[in-house]
Amino acid sequence: MPNNDYVCVEHLSHRFRLTRKIAIDAVKDVSFSIDRGEILGLVGESGSGKSTVARCVMGILRPSEGRVMYNGIDVNGPKLSREDKLRLQCERQIIFQDSGSALNPRMSVRRILSEPLDIHGLARDRGDREKLIAQNLDFVGLDSGILESLPGELSGGQRQRVSIARALLMKPKLIVADEPIASLDVSIQAQIVNLFKRLQAEHGFTFLFIAHDLAMVEFLCDRVGVMSKGRLVELAPTRQLYEAPRHPYTKALLSAVPIPDPRLERSREIPVYHEPENITRREWIQADENHYVLMER
Amino acid sequence: MSNLLEIQNLSVSFDTPAGEVQAVRDVSLSLPEGKVLALVGESGCGKSVLCRSVMKLLPRTAKIKSGSIVAGGVDITNYGERDMRRLRGSMFAMVFQDPMTTLNPVMPVGDQIAEAVRVHNRRISRTDAHRRAVELMKLVGIERAEERSRLYPYNFSGGMRQRSVMAIALASNPRILFADEPTTALDVTIQAQILDLFRQIQSTLHTATLFVTHDLGVVARVADLVAVMYAGRIVELGTVEDIFYDPRHPYTWGLLQALPAWSRGRDTLNAIPGMPPSLIHPPRGDAFACRNEYALGIDYLEQPPMFKISQTHSAATWLLDPAAPKIQSPIQGGPHAE
Numbered sequence: 080m081p082n083n084d085y086v087c088v089e090h091l092s093h094r095f096r097l098t099r100k101i102a103i104d105a106v107k108d109v110s111f112s113i114d115r116g117e118i119l120g121l122v123g124e125s126g127s128g129k130s131t132v133a134r135c136v137m138g139i140l141r142p143s144e145g146r147v148m149y150n151g152i153d154v155n156g157p158k159l160s161r162e163d164k165l166r167l168q169c170e171r172q173i174i175f176q177d178s179g180s181a182l183n184p185r186m187s188v189r190r191i192l193s194e195p196l197d198i199h200g201l202a203r204d205r206g207d208r209e210k211l212i213a214q215n216l217d218f219v220g221l222d223s224g225i226l227e228s229l230p231g232e233l234s235g236g237q238r239q240r241v242s243i244a245r246a247l248l249m250k251p252k253l254i255v256a257d258e259p260i261a262s263l264d265v266s267i268q269a270q271i272v273n274l275f276k277r278l279q280a281e282h283g284f285t286f287l288f289i290a291h292d293l294a295m296v297e298f299l300c301d302r303v304g305v306m307s308k309g310r311l312v313e314l315a316p317t318r319q320l321y322e323a324p325r326h327p328y329t330k331a332l333l334s335a336v337p338i339p340d341p342r343l344e345r346s347r348e349i350p351v352y353h354e355p356e357n358i359t360r361r362e363w364i365q366a367d368e369n370h371y372v373l374m375e376r
Numbered sequence: 377m378s379n380l381l382e383i384q385n386l387s388v389s390f391d392t393p394a395g396e397v398q399a400v401r402d403v404s405l406s407l408p409e410g411k412v413l414a415l416v417g418e419s420g421c422g423k424s425v426l427c428r429s430v431m432k433l434l435p436r437t438a439k440i441k442s443g444s445i446v447a448g449g450v451d452i453t454n455y456g457e458r459d460m461r462r463l464r465g466s467m468f469a470m471v472f473q474d475p476m477t478t479l480n481p482v483m484p485v486g487d488q489i490a491e492a493v494r495v496h497n498r499r500i501s502r503t504d505a506h507r508r509a510v511e512l513m514k515l516v517g518i519e520r521a522e523e524r525s526r527l528y529p530y531n532f533s534g535g536m537r538q539r540s541v542m543a544i545a546l547a548s549n550p551r552i553l554f555a556d557e558p559t560t561a562l563d564v565t566i567q568a569q570i571l572d573l574f575r576q577i578q579s580t581l582h583t584a585t586l587f588v589t590h591d592l593g594v595v596a597r598v599a600d601l602v603a604v605m606y607a608g609r610i611v612e613l614g615t616v617e618d619i620f621y622d623p624r625h626p627y628t629w630g631l632l633q634a635l636p637a638w639s640r641g642r643d644t645l646n647a648i649p650g651m652p653p654s655l656i657h658p659p660r661g662d663a664f665a666c667r668n669e670y671a672l673g674i675d676y677l678e679q680p681p682m683f684k685i686s687q688t689h690s691a692a693t694w695l696l697d698p699a700a701p702k703i704q705s706p707i708q709g710g711p712h713a714e
């Protein structure tokens with residue numbers, strides 16, 4: 080069935096096999112889509128499968144069941160044409176939370192940023208390249224002075240910004256960002272979230288944004304999905320989700336957001352969410368316009 | 377109340393081909409028993425280097441240029457690796473951001489904690505080490521500890537993993553705990569539980585904690601004291617109330633205003649304009665001056681001293697000089713006051 084969704088995740092499940100006997104069902108029957116130019120947030124419990132979804136969307140992991148469509152291309156399709164493969168490679172970029180630590184420790188920042196341009200034959204002219212690199216470093220609040228540094232000589236947040244700059248350099252159409260700003264301080268987070276918003280408005284790129292910081296998600300995203308224990312439990316436009324959450328896990332999550340006010344924050348009891356036992360039926364129902372929730376009984 | 381850790385006028389630099397990186401500049405800090413001190417500040421301002429320099433876990437290119445470090449009443453400034461190894465087992469422990477990098481994926485969690493117990497107490501028997509491991513798991517709030525001690529990290533939720541990491545850190549009975557963004561990778565419900573665990577450990581074990589974070593919501597929940605760092609220096613120091621309800625340094629104002637709560641209903645967040653200065657040739661005067669809309673002429677010329685505001689509160693900004701113009705803090709009244 081052809082449709083206009085830019086990214087379409089259909090009944091995605093992923094199982095990690097650890098040993099012959101042990102397997103983890105990390106993602107269970109998750110479906111959602113992202114429109115072209117939309118920023119979709121994905122939040123939820125630690126270990127609920129958000130990163131696994133992100134990796135499946137990028138084709139880093141192969142789904143055990145279901146599929147991921149990117150602009151009409153089956154990301155894990157068996158017979159992709161060369162052209163489709165190249166598009167998947169150039170048009171999608173992923174930023175991991177700790178992608179800074181995945182930078183090659185022996186490469187200078189300059190080489191780290193030049194390499195993807197080399198591979199795809201972009202900005203061949205030296206002057207253009209310098210300008211492009213400087214511009215993208217500036218985007219993420221770094222000074223060209225760090226170009227000759229090695230990753231080990233940078234702080235955690237500086238490394239993270241180098242990898243954000245590297246992803247942006249490719250002018251991707253889809254960015255999958257898996258906690259891209261968690262390791263940055265508030266002011267730089269603000270700067271990068273502003274940047275994402277601006278780039279989104281100017282270039283209309285599509286965005287899957289995974290984060291634990293619900294205030295940032297509220298600020299940045301058009302719609303938000305909530306995951307718990309491998310399942311998508313709620314999906315709604317941001318305003319609606321924050322103002323009228325339906326699923327008990329979403330409610331617990333939203334009420335746990337720390338308030339930057341010590342007297343208020345310390346006097347609060349944070350509710351603990353317990354999944355109901357013996358769930359026999361699960362149903363994905365529409366609670367409101369564009370607002371979906373998983374009913375569990 | 378005694379100070380478990382006293383850092384005085386500490387300066388730490390790295391030798392790099394581009395020049396000397398002055399990562400920590402003239403930092404003085406004391407950490408009392410049973411308290412959590414939150415260290416906040418811009419990425420790259422020297423928070424991790426400060427922790428690592430106390431634990432002497434810096435690369436060889438780093439040098440302590442000046443200052444002193446006194447831990448548990450003993451001057452350890454000139455301690456070598458052998459002395460430090462002993463101290464790291466008994467005096468200090470560290471908790472990092474990502475539990476998965478600390479835990480061994482193919483070893484039962486209980487065995488990993490027991491191993492940590494044995495590293496610090498070689499004479500203990502295997503059974504006793506295991507018993508102690510289960511005790512520690514209970515201490516950090518892992519239910520059904522005996523049973524779970526035989527499970528592997530992947531059987532644990534993110535919260536239980538971070539609790540296990542805490543148990544490993546506590547295995548050596550440390551008196552001073554360094555926590556470098558220990559909850560950044562956790563969702564907010566688990567984060568709240570872990571923060572409460574930190575506070576509970578504080579009050580039962582009387583450890584002192586240096587807690588590095590950039591999340592001011594986390595600071596509000598966990599910290600007794602707060603040190604705000606900028607470009608290698610501490611620019612404001614106070615109780616958590618001082619910092620949230622009566623901040624004095626323009627950089628602290630900027631940090632608080634960058635919170636999304638301050639931008640409700642607007643299109644952009646309040647980022648502090650500009651970039652932090654290079655630490656290779658830090659500027660003369662106040663390093664924050666060129667980004668500070670309240671900067672005075674003198675800020676560009678002379679480093680402000682720490683002005684004492686109260687017994688607990690001090691800040692390094694010329695705005696506190698008696699001769700400076702009186703400036704109303706933009707933070708007054710909180711984000712919701714208009």
Ligand SMILES: Nc1ncnc2c1ncn2[C@@H]1O[C@H](COP(=O)(O)OP(=O)(O)OP(=O)(O)O)[C@@H](O)[C@H]1O
Nearest residue numbers: 095103105124125126127128129130131132530534
């Ligand atoms: N490579 C792997 N091998 C085995 N199990 C894995 C692997 N990666 C993830 N898992 C497991 O799959 C589940 C989902 O993990 P995932 O990393 O997708 O969660 P997450 O929502 O991103 O969590 P977090 O918020 O902590 O990043 C977890 O139980 C995790 O332990």
Ligand SMILES: Nc1ncnc2c1ncn2[C@@H]1O[C@H](COP(=O)(O)OP(=O)(O)OP(=O)(O)O)[C@@H](O)[C@H]1O
Nearest residue numbers: 232233234235236390399419420421422423424425
């Ligand atoms: N091995 C090194 N060689 C040279 N410079 C270094 C080295 N390690 C750190 N630095 C520099 O020292 C400064 C302080 O780094 P540090 O890691 O303490 O920052 P941080 O405050 O912990 O930041 P973040 O919040 O991003 O983790 C940074 O500017 C960094 O570039």
Ligand SMILES: [Mg+2]
Nearest residue numbers: 129130131257
């Ligand atoms: Mg993840």
Ligand SMILES: [Mg+2]
Nearest residue numbers: 234235423424
């Ligand atoms: Mg750090």
